[in-house]
Amino acid sequence: xxxxxxxxxxxxxxxxxxxxxxxxxxxxxxxxxxxxxxxxxxxxxxxxxxxxxxxxxxxxxxxxxxxxxxxxxxxxxxxxxxxxxxxxxxxxxxxxxxxxxxxxxxxxxxx
Numbered sequence: 119x120x121x122x123x124x125x126x127x128x129x130x131x132x133x134x135x136x137x138x139x140x141x142x143x144x145x146x147x148x149x150x151x152x153x154x155x156x157x158x159x160x161x162x163x164x165x166x167x168x169x170x171x172x173x174x175x176x177x178x179x180x181x182x183x184x185x186x187x188x189x190x191x192x193x194x195x196x197x198x199x200x201x202x203x204x205x206x207x208x209x210x211x212x213x214x215x216x217x218x219x220x221x222x223x224x225x226x227x228x229x
Contacts, residue, residue: 135148135164136164136167136169137169137171137200137202137206137214138200138201138202138214139205140205141203141204142202143201143202144199144201144202145200146197146198147200148165148166148196148198149163149164149165149195149196149198150165150193150195151184151194151195151216152192152227153189153192159175160173160175161173162198162200162216165195171211171213171214172212172214173213173215173216174203174213174215179215181218184216184219187224191226193225193227194224195222195223196219196222199216199219200214200215200216200217201214202214203215
């Protein structure tokens with residue numbers, strides 16, 4: 119938990135990186151990855167914003183860190199290299215593909 123608090127404090131001092139606006143563009147975002155019930159099961163909340171991006175349910179590719187730890191009940195905090203699969207629209211969840219991760223902290227939220 120101390121590591122998570124330090125990471126969140128450090129992210130507050132840095133400018134917020136938003137997901138790419140156009141399909142095919144990629145960029146690093148700092149956020150929390152979680153698995154939810156319903157449509158858009160796999161989502162990333164971008165820290166410092168109200169923005170949420172989602173991976174398509176039929177997208178089979180996941181970086182190894184997510185494949186191993188990205189399960190219901192876990193939250194993965196860190197940096198995610200995301201590539202836009204559709205244009206960004208205000209007020210809508212954008213679909214992205216996660217290409218890579220770094221500085222990931224796994225937090226078990228419930229069992």
